Amino acid sequence: xxxxxxxxxxxxxxxxxxxxxxxxxxxxxxxxxxxxxxxxxxxxxxxxxxxxxxxxxxxxxxxxxxxxxxxxxxxxxxxxxxxxxxxxxxxxxxxxxxxxxxxxxxxxxxxxxxxxxxxxxxxxxxxxxxxxxxxxxxxxxxxxxxxxxxxxxxxxxxxxxxxxxxxxxxxxxxxxxxxxxxxxxxxxxxxxxxxxxxxxxxxxxxxxxxxxxxxxxxxxxxxxxxxxxxxxxxxxxxxxxxxxxxxxxxxxxxxxxxxxxxxxxxxxxxxxxxxxxxxxxxxxxxxxxxxxxxxxxxxxxxxxxxxxxxxxxxxxxxxxxxxxxxxxxxxxxxxxxxxxxxxxxxxxxxxxxxxxxxxxxxxxxxxxxxxxxxxxxxxxxxxxxxxxxxxxxxxxxxxxxxxxxxxxxxxxxxxxxxxxxxxxxxxxxxxxxxxxxxxxxxxxxxxxxxxxxxxxxxxxxxxxxxxxxxxxxxxxxxxxxxxxxxxxxxxxxxxxxxxxxxxxxxxxxxxxxxxxxxxxxxxxxxxxxxxxxxxxxxxxxxxxxxxxxxxxxxxxx
Amino acid sequence: xxxxxxxxxxxxxxxxxxxxxxxxxxxxxxxxxxxxxxxxxxxxxxxxxxxxxxxxxxxxxxxxxxxxxxxxxxxxxxxxxxxxxxxxxxxxxxxxxxxxxxxxxxxxxxxxxxxxxxxxxxxxxxxxxxxxxxxxxxxxxxxxxxxxxxxxxxxxxxxxxxxxxxxxxxxxxxxxxxxxxxxxxxxxxxxxxxxxxxxxxxxxxxxxxxxxxxxxxxxxxxxxxxxxxxxxxxxxxxxxxxxxxxxxxxxxxxxxxxxxxxxxxxxxxxxxxxxxxxxxxxxxxxxxxxxxxxxxxxxxxxxxxxxxxxxxxxxx
Ligand SMILES: Nc1ncnc2c1ncn2[C@@H]1O[C@H](COP(=O)(O)OP(=O)(O)OP(=O)(O)O)[C@@H](O)[C@H]1O
Ligand code: SF4
Ligand SMILES: [Mg+2]
Numbered sequence: 126x127x128x129x130x131x132x133x134x135x136x137x138x139x140x141x142x143x144x145x146x147x148x149x150x151x152x153x154x155x156x157x158x159x160x161x162x163x164x165x166x167x168x169x170x171x172x173x174x175x176x177x178x179x180x181x182x183x184x185x186x187x188x189x190x191x192x193x194x195x196x197x198x199x200x201x202x203x204x205x206x207x208x209x210x211x212x213x214x215x216x217x218x219x220x221x222x223x224x225x226x227x228x229x230x231x232x233x234x235x236x237x238x239x240x241x242x243x244x245x246x247x248x249x250x251x252x253x254x255x256x257x258x259x260x261x262x263x264x265x266x267x268x269x270x271x272x273x274x275x276x277x278x279x280x281x282x283x284x285x286x287x288x289x290x291x292x293x294x295x296x297x298x299x300x301x302x303x304x305x306x307x308x309x310x311x312x313x314x315x316x317x318x319x320x321x322x323x324x325x326x327x328x329x330x331x332x333x334x335x336x337x338x339x340x341x342x343x344x345x346x347x348x349x350x351x352x353x354x355x356x357x358x359x360x361x362x363x364x365x366x367x368x369x370x371x372x373x374x375x376x377x378x379x380x381x382x383x384x385x386x387x388x389x390x391x392x393x394x395x396x397x398x399x400x401x402x403x404x405x406x407x408x409x410x411x412x413x414x415x416x417x418x419x420x421x422x423x424x425x426x427x428x429x430x431x432x433x434x435x436x437x438x439x440x441x442x443x444x445x446x447x448x449x450x451x452x453x454x455x456x457x458x459x460x461x462x463x464x465x466x467x468x469x470x471x472x473x474x475x476x477x478x479x480x481x482x483x484x485x486x487x488x489x490x491x492x493x494x495x496x497x498x499x500x501x502x503x504x505x506x507x508x509x510x511x512x513x514x515x516x517x518x519x520x521x522x523x524x525x526x527x528x529x530x531x532x533x534x535x536x537x538x539x540x541x542x543x544x545x546x547x548x549x550x551x552x553x554x555x556x557x558x559x560x561x562x563x564x565x566x567x568x569x570x571x572x573x574x575x576x577x578x579x580x581x582x583x584x585x586x587x588x589x590x591x592x593x594x595x596x597x598x599x600x601x602x603x604x605x606x607x608x609x610x611x612x613x614x615x616x617x618x619x620x621x622x623x624x625x626x627x628x629x630x631x632x633x634x635x636x637x638x639x640x641x642x643x644x645x646x647x648x649x650x651x652x653x654x655x656x657x658x659x660x661x662x663x664x665x666x667x668x669x670x671x672x673x674x675x676x677x678x679x680x681x682x
Numbered sequence: 683x684x685x686x687x688x689x690x691x692x693x694x695x696x697x698x699x700x701x702x703x704x705x706x707x708x709x710x711x712x713x714x715x716x717x718x719x720x721x722x723x724x725x726x727x728x729x730x731x732x733x734x735x736x737x738x739x740x741x742x743x744x745x746x747x748x749x750x751x752x753x754x755x756x757x758x759x760x761x762x763x764x765x766x767x768x769x770x771x772x773x774x775x776x777x778x779x780x781x782x783x784x785x786x787x788x789x790x791x792x793x794x795x796x797x798x799x800x801x802x803x804x805x806x807x808x809x810x811x812x813x814x815x816x817x818x819x820x821x822x823x824x825x826x827x828x829x830x831x832x833x834x835x836x837x838x839x840x841x842x843x844x845x846x847x848x849x850x851x852x853x854x855x856x857x858x859x860x861x862x863x864x865x866x867x868x869x870x871x872x873x874x875x876x877x878x879x880x881x882x883x884x885x886x887x888x889x890x891x892x893x894x895x896x897x898x899x900x901x902x903x904x905x906x907x908x909x910x911x912x913x914x915x916x917x918x919x920x921x922x923x924x925x926x927x928x929x930x931x932x933x934x935x936x937x938x939x940x941x942x943x944x945x946x947x948x949x950x951x952x953x954x955x956x957x958x959x960x961x962x963x964x965x966x967x968x969x970x971x972x973x974x975x976x977x978x979x980x981x982x983x984x985x986x987x988x989x990x991x992x993x994x995x996x997x998x
Contacts, residue, residue, distance in 0.1 A: 207903065207904040208903035215902070217895045220895035222896055223913075223917075225918065
């Protein structure tokens with residue numbers, strides 16, 4: 126029996142096929158990993174079984190859940206399916222919780238609705254679920270509002286909410302993108318226990334390491350179509366489709382060496398190539414590739430019997446020279462809480478001390494909830510803190526008024542979620558104009574500045590007129606960087622800048638970061654991904670429970 | 683806490699300025715109290731005598747000093763027209779006004795919530811557009827037009843409700859039902875002219891909440907339409923509603939004054955109108971002062987409530 130089956134599924138939104146002729150199967154107990162660049166249609170495919178796509182989306186083909194066509198279900202049955210038969214969590218862990226309701230209440234919803242437990246048992250179940258997600262203090266998490274817990278904690282709570290209704294199938298879109306590898310693997314190990322009792326999982330992820338370690342099957346999407354679908358072990362031992370090979374090659378592996386992004390960009394759904402959709406970027410392309418879409422043979426949609434193995438890797442690049450000390454952080458601590466006398470004060474950062482030089486990128490690593498973002502917020506002066514922060518020889522606490530604002534503009538943030546920080550009603554040019562308007566720069570100077578910032582952030586100038594929602598995740602992230610650069614900063618604080626990006630976009634971004642370092646900028650790079658960090662940073666601070674436990678070199682071991 | 687203290691002292695200063703302005707404006711009105719009281723009997727001698735009696739014979743700045751000193755001691759002065767302390771006259775009118783505005787405000791919220799929710803739910807479809815147009819119409823209509831129209835329909839044409847006053851004068855002790863009947867039309871007028879902007883904010887917040895990822899996530903967890911509306915959309919609509927109530931309070935107060943005069947309802951607004959006609963300076967200034975204080979308190983309370991409704995407030 127199959128739990129979920131999509132047969133020839135095509136999803137059309139605004140006249141474009143986001144997903145085309147998709148065949149997909151998840152059996153009970155099986156984990157299927159759906160991988161591919163952003164915009165490949167993974168999220169569309171994951172949303173379809175819940176019938177939660179935009180109202181203008183048109184489906185054709187069939188989606189069977191437990192052998193019933195879900196489009197024949199009544200309203201009541203659909204509601205029972207959502208959260209009950211199929212538990213789902215979506216990519217935006219930051220936005221998937223209602224900001225004015227406590228986490229516990231939101232996890233309890235599906236338990237009450239689908240399992241009809243009485244309130245006390247419900248509460249106990251919430252705590253149990255949070256605990257299985259590796260959260261140490263489930264009681265506090267349950268009582269917190271979403272903004273009061275860290276990104277990784279929120280993501281785990283979201284996964285708990287997807288499992289709360291006791292589903293037979295879990296659809297998880299990037300469930301671990303904000304987590305350090307150890308925690309991510311631990312959570313998948315927890316899920317393995319549920320899989321033994323029959324839970325099927327459709328996992329959408331950019332993290333090939335995670336997919337390699339836990340998936341039974343791997344399905345690679347490119348521009349809305351399946352290009353390879355094979356058993357996971359065989360796939361990772363030898364990916365056969367040229368696109369799959371390039372994708373694997375764009376994962377960072379050697380410290381200091383930048384991974385190679387796949388050349389070119391994914392095709393615009395409005396003008397797809399007539400034949401193989403990967404042809405414009407494919408190194409093994411032949412004239413025949415442009416005539417017809419290659420048929421699927423033995424799980425691979427490519428004309429070649431055996432594609433030549435891609436050997437992509439960028440030439441090693443030397444590290445830029447370190448300049449003088451730019452930032453000195455001395456004994457900085459942060460405490461949260463204390464609002465309305467209700468929440469007790471909690472110390473999230475103890476006595477942090479370190480220095481950062483011009484042209485240096487310093488990684489901030491550590492498990493989820495260890496205080497990485499808190500450290501970044503303290504440097505950005507977004508939270509109240511104790512201790513001293515000295516930038517360019519000035520103690521920031523001693524400054525007032527305009528001098529303080531000017532000094533703080535020299536430190537610019539870029540956050541994990543690029544869509545959250547860019548107004549969706551803006552075009553790229555408008556988004557970039559904001560800091561210039563704030564700096565009261567005469568309008569005539571704007572175009573030159575924005576062009577230069579775009580170029581430094583590695584974006585083509587033609588994107589200026591594009592509306593923000595039309596950009597891919599990687600492009601949005603680089604627009605956010607360009608915007609930060611327009612404030613003429615000496616220091617960028619990047620909080621998990623790559624965790625929402627696919628490998629190829631990540632490779633692009635890492636390259637951009639190295640360029641910025643060479644131009645003398647300093648960067649604080651907050652991340653849970655040591656391999657990616659090691660390609661842009663030589664050293665990193667390791668945090669644990671709010672303390673800096675070491676400053677370590679990344680190029681050894 | 684420090685922010686609160688700063689706001690309260692800034693507000694107190696603003697009110698003092700407002701009262702001073704009211705004092706000066708009242709004195710700048712053409713004619714004077716003596717003339718207004720004496721009417722046709724006014725002769726220069728009689729006016730001079732009365733001015734002396736009312737304390738209007740000294741220069742304005744001295745009057746201001748005296749007034750301010752009394753005010754700081756909690757003394758609003760004596761009404762020229764009734765020759766009684768203002769502090770004795772006001773409470774009865776203030777109680778009437780309080781009743782009327784409370785009823786009007788309640789009515790406005792009772793209209794704005796369902797109206798705004800319905801508008802927000804259907805924002806991108808025809809019903810939403812129609813509701814939006816209705817809101818705009820009510821927003822544009824001045825209070826006295828609505829009031830006059832209600833009087834024409836419900837007391838002129840249908841003859842269901844009284845057109846003016848606060849109670850039937852033919853009875854010695856007005857019954858509660860009678861008071862309520864007199865309250866109905868003016869309160870409805872206030873509700874009708876002030877609900878539109880509130881409804882609009884509720885609609886915006888509802889629409890935004892419904893389009894947000896957390897609502898999609900809630901639906902993925904099996905939340906039905908009712909749960910989405912009441913658990914997720916409504917709480918997000920309440921906060922802007924409360925903030926708007928605070929912000930629009932000044933307009934609400936001035937609207938109440940207009941409505942009271944249209945309906946001859948004996949509240950502070952009506953009293954203010956009469957005091958202006960009679961050049962009764964102490965009463966005018968006292969009412970302006972009360973209006974300012976009430977508005978200040980309303981905005982403060984609304985801000986506090988909005989913060990309390992949103993756990994994120996106070997966090998950068
Ligand atoms: N506003 C807040 N109120 C109370 N506690 C908070 C608040 N923000 C964060 N915390 C807590 O402080 C601790 C550190 O949070 P922080 O966001 O710095 O973690 P992090 O290292 O960035 O984790 P992640 O990798 O999961 O993003 C966590 O235990 C978190 O729950
Ligand atoms: S079909 Fe041709 S263009 Fe497409 S992936 Fe295979 S070799 Fe490359
Ligand atoms: Mg974080």
